[in-house]
Amino acid sequence: GAVVSQHPSRVICKSGTSVKIECRSLDFQATTMFWYRQFPKQSLMLMATSNEGSKATYEQGVEKDKFLINHASLTLSTLTVTSAHPEDSSFYICSALSGVANYGYTFGSGTRLTVV
Amino acid sequence: QKEVEQNSGPLSVPEGAIASLNCTYSDRVSQSFFWYRQYSGKSPELIMSIYSNGDKEDGRFTAQLNKASQYVSLLIRDSQPSDSATYLCAVPGAAGNKLTFGGGTRVLVKP
Numbered sequence: 001g002a003v004v005s006q007h008p009s010r011v012i013c014k015s016g017t018s019v020k021i022e023c024r025s026l027d028f029q030a031t032t033m034f035w036y037r038q039f040p041k042q043s044l045m046l047m048a049t050s051n052e053g054s055k056a057t058y059e060q061g062v063e064k065d066k067f068l069i070n071h072a073s074l075t076l077s078t079l080t081v082t083s084a085h086p087e088d089s090s091f092y093i094c095s096a097l098s099g100v101a102n103y104g105y106t107f108g109s110g111t112r113l114t115v116v
Numbered sequence: 117q118k119e120v121e122q123n124s125g126p127l128s129v130p131e132g133a134i135a136s137l138n139c140t141y142s143d144r145v146s147q148s149f150f151w152y153r154q155y156s157g158k159s160p161e162l163i164m165s166i167y168s169n170g171d172k173e174d175g176r177f178t179a180q181l182n183k184a185s186q187y188v189s190l191l192i193r194d195s196q197p198s199d200s201a202t203y204l205c206a207v208p209g210a211a212g213n214k215l216t217f218g219g220g221t222r223v224l225v226k227p
Contacts (some may be wrong), residue, residue: 006159036213043204043219044160093159097213105150105206105215109157 006108139205
């Protein structure tokens with residue numbers, strides 16, 4: 001089946017530093033990658049949609065200069081949280097359209113970010 | 117009105133019983149619908165996808181779709197404690213295929 005590898009699974013960083021999260025599609029080409037954020041006891045909220053080779057499209061209220069998304073290849077998309085603050089602490093999840101019938105959207109395993 | 121709505125629960129069911137989860141959506145042009153299961157601290161995993169009106173069965177899971185009523189449901193038969201999780205209904209939008217998630221229904225199966 002379609003697999004999206006996401007790492008790191010957990011990261012703790014100091015306020016003011018930047019953190020990069022990577023998502024790789026292992027056995028398919030992900031022309032579109034979606035980035036979500038999930039706070040405790042809440043559902044997934046879409047942050048942005050990235051298409052290979054073009055600028056990401058951000059959802060309303062999401063700061064594009066703070067959450068930098070790069071989708072330079074068909075198998076790799078990255079999310080960089082810049083100048084992280086404690087309120088950025090959350091569970092970040094990527095997802096890709098697999099293009100395989102009935103697989104729908106394949107999710108990465110998620111990254112738990114804690115900013116101290 | 118939210119685009120995708122679910123009862124937040126918790127839905128408590130005894131082991132072996134049927135758990136019934138409901139989801140309504142607002143976009144009439146939606147063509148595909150997904151149910152995901154999410155354990156605490158984990159990312160969602162796909163349980164079922166459904167595209168046509170009617171029922172679709174996969175093991176202990178049955179998805180039911182009624183496009184006229186803009187309603188999709190998930191039945192879990194012979195519920196097991198391992199089914200205890202949050203179930204997310206998701207619908208792709210008309211533009212860009214981005215998934216919109218419902219708030220999720222927490223299911224608790226009691227032995």
